[in-house]
Amino acid sequence: xxxxxxxxxxxxxxxxxxxxxxxxxxxxxxxxxxxxxxxxxxxxxxxxxxxxxxxxxxxxxxxxxxxxxxxxxxxxxxxxxxxxxxxxxxxxxxxxxxxxxxxxxxxxxxxxxxxxxxxxxxxxxxxxxxxxxxxxxxxxxxxxxxxxxxxxxxxxxxxxxxxxxxxxxxxxxxxxxxxxxxxxxxxxxxxxxxxxxxxxxxxxxxxxxxxxxxxxxxxxxxxxxxxxxxxxxxxxxxxxxxxxxxxxxxxxxxxxxxxxxxxxxxxxxxxxxxxxxxxxxxxxxxxxxxxxxxxxxxxxxxxxxxxxxxxxxxxxxxxxxxxxxxxxxxxxxxxxxxxxxxxxxxxxxxxxxxxxxxxxxxxxxxxxxxxxxxxxxxxxxxxxxxxxxxxxxxxxxxxxxxxxxxxxxxxxxxxxxxxxxxxxxxxxxxxxxxxxxxxxxxxxxxxxxxxxxxxxxxxxxxxxxxxxxxxxxxxxxxxxxxxxxxxxxxxxxxxxxxxxxxxxxxxxxxxxxxxxxxxxxxxxxxxxxxxxxxxxxxxxxxxxxxxxxxxxxxxxxxxxxxxxxxxxxxxxxxxxxxxxxxxxxxxxxxxxxxxxxxxxxxxxxxxxxxxxx
Numbered sequence: 325x326x327x328x329x330x331x332x333x334x335x336x337x338x339x340x341x342x343x344x345x346x347x348x349x350x351x352x353x354x355x356x357x358x359x360x361x362x363x364x365x366x367x368x369x370x371x372x373x374x375x376x377x378x379x380x381x382x383x384x385x386x387x388x389x390x391x392x393x394x395x396x397x398x399x400x401x402x403x404x405x406x407x408x409x410x411x412x413x414x415x416x417x418x419x420x421x422x423x424x425x426x427x428x429x430x431x432x433x434x435x436x437x438x439x440x441x442x443x444x445x446x447x448x449x450x451x452x453x454x455x456x457x458x459x460x461x462x463x464x465x466x467x468x469x470x471x472x473x474x475x476x477x478x479x480x481x482x483x484x485x486x487x488x489x490x491x492x493x494x495x496x497x498x499x500x501x502x503x504x505x506x507x508x509x510x511x512x513x514x515x516x517x518x519x520x521x522x523x524x525x526x527x528x529x530x531x532x533x534x535x536x537x538x539x540x541x542x543x544x545x546x547x548x549x550x551x552x553x554x555x556x557x558x559x560x561x562x563x564x565x566x567x568x569x570x571x572x573x574x575x576x577x578x579x580x581x582x583x584x585x586x587x588x589x590x591x592x593x594x595x596x597x598x599x600x601x602x603x604x605x606x607x608x609x610x611x612x613x614x615x616x617x618x619x620x621x622x623x624x625x626x627x628x629x630x631x632x633x634x635x636x637x638x639x640x641x642x643x644x645x646x647x648x649x650x651x652x653x654x655x656x657x658x659x660x661x662x663x664x665x666x667x668x669x670x671x672x673x674x675x676x677x678x679x680x681x682x683x684x685x686x687x688x689x690x691x692x693x694x695x696x697x698x699x700x701x702x703x704x705x706x707x708x709x710x711x712x713x714x715x716x717x718x719x720x721x722x723x724x725x726x727x728x729x730x731x732x733x734x735x736x737x738x739x740x741x742x743x744x745x746x747x748x749x750x751x752x753x754x755x756x757x758x759x760x761x762x763x764x765x766x767x768x769x770x771x772x773x774x775x776x777x778x779x780x781x782x783x784x785x786x787x788x789x790x791x792x793x794x795x796x797x798x799x800x801x802x803x804x805x806x807x808x809x810x811x812x813x814x815x816x817x818x819x820x821x822x823x824x825x826x827x828x829x830x831x832x833x834x835x836x837x838x839x840x841x842x843x844x845x846x847x848x849x850x851x852x853x854x855x856x857x858x859x860x861x862x863x864x865x866x867x868x869x870x871x872x873x874x875x876x877x878x879x880x881x882x883x884x885x886x887x888x889x890x891x892x893x894x895x896x897x898x899x900x901x902x903x904x905x906x907x908x909x910x911x912x913x914x915x916x917x918x919x920x921x922x923x924x925x926x927x928x929x930x931x932x933x934x935x936x937x
């Protein structure tokens with residue numbers, strides 16, 4: 325199905341051609357918005373959930389894959405019922421005359437949408453705005469997780485927005501304030517999107533606090549949307565739902581679309597990761613946009629600086645950058661302004677033990693222990709990487725799941741994730757909306773680990789073990805991971821150049837680049853917030869792939885000599901033999917002239933009759 329309005333394109337395998345949005349008897353303004361955005365037929369999850377929510381007023385627990393249309397499956401019922409409620413309310417006010425209101429709490433927040441990350445909150449907010457494009461005066465919404473100032477948020481909350489979108493931690497922050505303008509006592513809808521991710525992010529305590537502010541279950545309609553259903557969701561079901569309808573989208577239908585994903589793994593040494601990355605992007609072996617995943621922030625900047633040595637531009641996306649900048653980087657990447665994005669997946673939220681415990685099926689884990697161990701790991705990593713520079717990392721950042729990257733041709737796991745489940749989330753960024761995609765993972769063999777300290781990463785020690793889990797998991801899903809075959813000898817000509825470029829990227833230069841870009845993005849974020857909405861043409865001057873420059877800039881490395889290229893990649897494919905540094909024939913002629921003057925013949929022997937004295 326084509327997408328003409330900017331909403332996410334949905335694969336044809338998810339579409340339910342037996343139904344239309346018109347059959348749901350939606351408000352004409354909502355139908356017009358759907359039609360304007362190119363949507364005529366609902367997806368399988370939408371055609372199942374929307375009638376249950378609208379006609380039977382049932383709570384919904386839905387399991388469906390990313391990209392199957394879950395966002396519209398809960399936003400459409402929420403918008404429709406709010407419009408109906410306001411229509412009745414306005415009619416009652418008109419019938420009562422010029423009264424001061426009906427006193428039923430109509431001027432209060434009616435819907436809360438909880439998501440795990442700021443990026444997903446912004447994404448849902450944009451979709452909501454497009455659905456309300458013809459009823460924006462009736463329905464007011466607020467993204468509580470945006471980076472606007474506290475004073476502005478407080479003033480917007482005083483206007484009682486109909487729908488509020490945020491993370492659980494952000495909602496608790498405002499519920500605990502003394503500001504009485506924001507209340508959930510008249511709440512009609514509670515949506516928890518990406519439930520499994522919210523639980524693994526450690527938001528259980530926040531959900532417990534939110535439950536204290538909610539009205540009775542009989543007055544509240546709940547939507548729990550997730551990619552997986554496990555024992556942890558049962559706890560939320562008992563707390564927030566009353567006789568919910570449980571929907572499970574047919575996994576066979578989902579897997580049809582994923583058949584266009586080709587997966588490879590490459591066993592290389594630690595330094596050879598950088599070498600292979602250089603060869604791939606400098607020679608253009610991957611066509612289209614590539615999303616590169618690394619396991620920590622320093623790692624991302626090191627790779628960016630190394631690639632920069634060879635004239636390869638890339639963008640950085642991590643939890644240190646301001647929210648506005650992160651969202652702008654994603655938007656520009658989706659618009660094909662940037663083709664290479666290095667994303668730091670520093671939310672490795674699933675313990676390795678989880679993989680072993682779930683061999684026979686999915687089981688819940690002790691989230692408190694997981695949270696404690698993750699906090700300890702974060703502190704240890706930060707103390708190692710940021711001894712001299714203290715930088716705030718956004719705890720509500722998440723990029724491997726939820727963020728809608730469009731038209732990604734390849735996902736490159738420069739650093740292999742620490743769990744098989746994280747691997748699934750990463751490669752889910754490509755082969756979407758019926759398009760083909762490639763996933764390539766670099767794997768460091770155990771015997772190669774620690775041989776090159778400057779390029780080493782602690783998590784690489786277990787790469788082979790994680791790879792075996794990933795292969796086993798993918799085979800269960802009907803997919804195959806293939807070894808990527810190539811002639812490694814053809815890379816040897818590039819090795820000395822990579823060694824020269826890699827030496828220039830020291831730990832000091834990585835730290836300096838990290839601070840430099842953070843300062844640039846803070847300025848850019850401020851400009852984005854205040855200026856660029858009114859002056860969109862100025863966005864052309866703002867770029868996130870500028871060079872950060874290590875301590876030593878080597879311009880000669882940006883050009884690849886013809887002789888280094890494989891024969892098939894050369895402009896002149898004639899086989900060139902060894903070329904000496906001098907012209908042998910010219911040197912021979914000069915030697916003969918000198919010999920004649922000195923009395924030597926052509927064979928280099930002297931003539932005794934001419935030389936004899």
